[in-house]
Amino acid sequence: MTVRLTGKIAAERIAALDFPRPDQDIIDAFKTIGCDTSMVSDVMDKLGLVGAVGASDLVPTIHGQPIVGPAITVKHEPLRGDDNPNQRAAAGFNGMAEMEAHNLAQPGDVVVIQGVAGLSNMGGVSSTIAQRQGIVGAIVDGGIRDLNLSREIGFPKWATEISPITGKWRIQTTEINGPVNVCGLRINPGDLIVADDTGVCVVPIEHARAVADGCLKMFNLEARRLEAIAAGAHIADLPKA
Template sequence: MEKKLTGKIAPDRIRLMETPRPPRGLVERFQALGDATGIVSDVMDSLGITGIVGASLLKPTIAGTCIVGPALTVRNTVQREHPYETAKAKVNKMAEFEAHNLAQEGDIVVIQGVAGVSNMGGISSQTGKRQGEAGAIVSGGIRDVAHSRSVNYPVWASEITPVTGKSRIETVEINGDIEIAGVRISAGDIVVADDTGVCFIPRARAEEVLALAERKHELEVIKCAALDSGTSVADLPTNA
């Protein structure tokens, strides 16, 4: 069914109307690894792939949550006009709701946002939850954290602030390339996020990363079982 745009962003600024889908079963296999950003980070290091951002920068709003899914990207910039003037004129150029409008089941909204103001609030989070999104990653501020928690919509963000972005932010692109903490992210790249941080995996390398992460996870399970059984430290497996 054709998507009806909300009109908050020019159609030519939406690079892809549909986020590229991961191979069948890939998301579920990543999910089976649990809180695996440490393992995935090690594998990406071994393959020379950049894409790790720690939870000290992108902090989760719901502890104990792990999400995996394709990135639906949004790029925001600061409006040129003074925010008090745009607020008085009721000018709102934020268009993350357009991203929600385009979202497919399991997508993760990833926003290259603006610092010091909110790039996503509670109603936006509730909309994302209703659309079936797994959650959101925001470089920049968010607000209404209690609201997003109440609908079980997890967000990883660099800031939390009550200051609205409605009169301060302009969304300039959806499903184009963005950059967060020096990491380049494209629509459809695989996002793995947990309490430890966020891994952005290039879509073309995701199956390669997954296969090695599964093997590393198996070895760590063996090592933990050996610990539980009382195996001496000197005799523990060392290849995990």
Template sequence: MAPKDKPLTGKIDASRIKMMEVPRPEQGLIEGFKALGDASCVVSDVLDELGITGVLGASLYRPTIAGRCIVGPALTVRNIVQREHPYETARNKVNKMAEFEAHNLALPGDVIVIDGVVGISNMGGISAQTGKRQGEAGAIISGAIRDVAHSRSVDYPVWATEITPVTGKWRIQTVEINGDIDMSGVRVSPGDIVIADDTGVCFVPISRAAEVLRAATRKAQLEQEKCKVIDTGIPVYEVTRFQTDTAHKQ
């Protein structure tokens, strides 16, 4: 593996990499969010209550592997469209994609988050396999991906807005790694906590992550209590009253 103290290739100027190392979460944060299971709904409720914008639905960011739930720090990438015509860049083999620089910087458990280009693949099978080899939890991509069967075969889950066979190699330019990005109106910074499951994706600012985890843990415990009460067979109107009572406790 290439050393992490310098760029892996010459495809992106080192000055475009904002941080060589992303902020790391406090000990126990990732494990705490993982313990919640498929918690995007609980975390979404908490973000609402705390006034934090950070939720994207799975109807837009569709998971490639059903039933997967990932939690990890965001390692961000920003792509734009190359100026040159793709047939010329293909003929001259001009590839300005550089998400491999992100793979090179990633630590086990990181989530690659790409502010990408629509209609063009921002990640393919080789990239996904590299991410899996690096120990990444998966990727969230605003834009298209391809080689879905390949990424599934190596068990690398991706949440993306589009799927296409059209390669980004000759069409996309990576302009920044580990800077702030925009994911469908949600600002994501390097190190923010990513929670993704079948229902959607939540981005939790790292500065608020401990606060969100505490509230989400309480809410998840109350929901478990509600489910146990429902299983006892109590009347529906009693379930409604129980929900109201526990809501006041929060």
């Protein structure tokens, strides 16, 4: 894979330029069920997998716009040094490099940021570039800002905080496409992200097909159950398999 880097982050901090992603038919299966995280969570429970975070912790910025796609990951850490953020701001310093992840993304990816609390880890310009590159949404453990712009362009984000305070001169991007931790969940690049108004599910890539198959079975069963309910069936007679 030939990639033109932007120079926003040192090349050695990019753990991988590319990585395996789930097959398209797997992604399509999750779209068929409407990216229903409740259903995904139930199937993951049955398979002994842990990977769901509620929307009370990762709050969606645009309701009614669910997403599914492989994770492309970014790790942010507080920028440490003797100088203060005001001096860095005056000097035009910017330690954030999540845009390099946008640059490396493939259409359909979801950018996932292990961020810094109390600060914006992704703003409006970053969201606009991400959308232009084909990224379908963002998951951020930390703050975000410029909600009006991201809503205007229809770019959904799920975040733990909202803050106008920029991370540009307070945050350093330390790794791209390495493992990250979001709300206690380990996420590797290529893991499948499913998000809706109820929350966010992280499906490890090695289990993505099994979860997708389980979701389709549950989706079809629920459709038959709802049809039977609408037809007046007794509770005891509802389809069970």
